Amino acid sequence: MVDSITNSVLAPLQNSGAAPSQAAAPTPYEVTNSFASYLTGAIQDINTQQTAADKMNQGLLTGQVQDMSQVMIASQKAALSLDLAVQIRNKAIDAYQEIMRMQI
Incomplete structure (x- = not known):
């Protein structure tokens, strides 16, 4: 479970230097190679998972899901996907703050 979340977030970053594979269909964030598209795709995946979990919770409460x-x-x-995103955000903020502390 954690591997699939990690792979969905890190796969575009790991494959950014390699040539795209012709055998596999491109994921939404492999179409363009910008960081913004990777970030947007990862956030959309997290939102989709949150929405699906909310729908299943509602279904359980109403008796539709057994x-x-x-x-x-x-x-x-x-x-887990939200926690991973928060940890990545925290690391990015820490790295930014470290860079801003560097003297030129």
């Missing part, structure tokens, strides 16, 4: 384990898995995936 399998609680699927609801818990969706909720944990959404929580």
Whole structure:
């Protein structure tokens, strides 16, 4: 579960220097090679996971979903992806602050 989240966030960054593979269909953020497109795609993935978890929670409360384990898995995936995004943001802010402290 963590591997799929990590791969979805880090795969575009790892493959940025290599030639794109012809065998695999491009993901939404492989179409353009800008950092903004990578960031937008990752945020959209997190939003999609959060929305799916919310829908499953609502379905559980209304009795439409009977399998609680699927609801818990969706909720944990959404929580882990959000936690990963927050940690990446914190590291980026720390790196920016470190660069700003450097004297020229």
